Amino acid sequence: MPRARRWAKDLFAARKPKTDDLRFYLSPVTISVVTNLDSASYRKWFEENSAFLTCDKKGRLLVDAAARELGLHFDQPQFFPKSIERLKDPASAAKARELLSRYAPDGPPSGSAEEWEQWWQANRPYLFFSERGSYRWYIDPLAKRRGLPSDQLRGPARASLGL
DSSP states (O other), X not given: OOOOHHHHHTTTSSSOOOHHXXXXXXXXXXXXXXXXXXXXXXXXXXXXXXXXXXXXXXXXXXXXXXXXXXXXXXXXXXXHHHHHHHHTSXXXXXXXXXXXXXXXXXXXXXXXXXXXXXXXXXXXXXEEEETTTTSEEEEOHHHHHHTOOGGGOOHHHHHOSOO
């Protein structure tokens, strides 16, 4: 199961974490970066990198270097228009395409800016990001089927069969 960023925030708060704690939460690459940091340095590192923390295949946290390089916060709705804009720039297109396919794997397979724009516009009201769901965007199938934005389909509206 993917590790939540919030659990890693205070790893160094009370004491230097044990190696097993680091291995549980962080990828080997991330451990090599933070293992010798003191509490204050870790807090600074976390503040600078937390927006770009994602999980590896084992659910451990690591910094997405491509997202950081492009300044794309993949868990924010603005990720899509900003990434689509980057697709139009030959210098950043490959990394933007990689990020879009990583964080929205249900998107268009060929990945042109036009196709991503169409996909985003068609699915925008139904998209939600899940940290616990492997740090990616999902399409809410019930919201899409009912034609209601996912953020409006809560509580009784989600449970109601009459819509």
